Amino acid sequence: PALFMENARKSSIVSRANSIGSTSASSVPNTDDEDSDYHQEPYKESYKDRRRRAHTQAEQKRRDAIKKGYDDLQAIVPTCEQQDFSIGSQKLSKAIVLQKTIDYIQFLHKEKKKQEEEVSTLRKDVMALKIMKVNYEQIVKAHQDNPNEGKDQVSDEVxxxxxQGIMDSLFQSFNASISVTSFQELSACVFSWIEEHCKPQTLRDIVVGVLHQLTSQLY
Structure with missing residues (x-):
């Protein structure tokens, strides 16, 4: 009986061990089979990644556009092409390029204003020459129509x-227009008076008036 009990106990232990081994084996995954059935899916870009990539591209385009703009300014503005000895041979900074561009634009504005003033002055000169031309043509025509008119000599007094008549007329307008509060104001008034009262047509009217007055006195 003791031997029988010992054999039964050993048989029970072996049976439980086989049962545990079978259960453990069934619970362990078949790695080889799963590896053969597993297929790696391709990487899908997330929305956040797409936004980051689009932002990076847009920022790069913006920087390229700014760089091209500064390069164009350096090529267009003459002062940017000249060597600045204060900074040596190093590349001009963006701040210097902008400042040189502003200075050049201001220079162009001044030159434009100066040229406009010169054009205005030339137009006035052309108008005065045209008036003088008409006057001389009238004088020549008058002499041709009356050849004996120029033979009568006039005295120095005439x-x-x-x-004197011309100067008196000019002084009247000069005295009425000029202020003597200060020398600066006097200078400004003189130039203003010349432009207003010394125009060719105005002087012509003064001379004609003086000549008519003397003619009535002499004859």
Missing amino acids: KFNVF
Whole structure:
């Protein structure tokens, strides 16, 4: 009986061990089979990654556009092409490029204003020359129509009276227009008076008036 009990106990232990081994084996995954059935899916870019990539591309385009703009300014503005000895041979900074561009634009504005003033002055000169041309043509025509008119000589007194009459008329307008509060204001008024009262047509009217007055006195 003791031997029988010992054999039964050993048989029970072996049976339980086989049962545990079978259960453990069934619970362990078949690695070889799963590896053969597993297929790796391709990487899908997330929305966040797409936004980051689009932002990076847009930022790069913006930087390229800014760089091209500064390069164009350096090529267009003459002062940017000149060597600045204060900074040596190093590349001009963006701040210097902008400042040189501003200075050059201001220079162009001043030159434009100066040229406009010169054009205005030339136009006035052309107008005065046209008036003088018409006057000389009238004088020549008058002499051609009356060839004996120029034979009568006038005295120096008559010439002085003509000159005095012209100067008196000019002084009246000069005295009425000029302020003597300060020398600076006097200078400004003189130039203003010359432009207003010394125009060719104005002087012509003064001379004609003086000549008519002397003619009525002499004849």
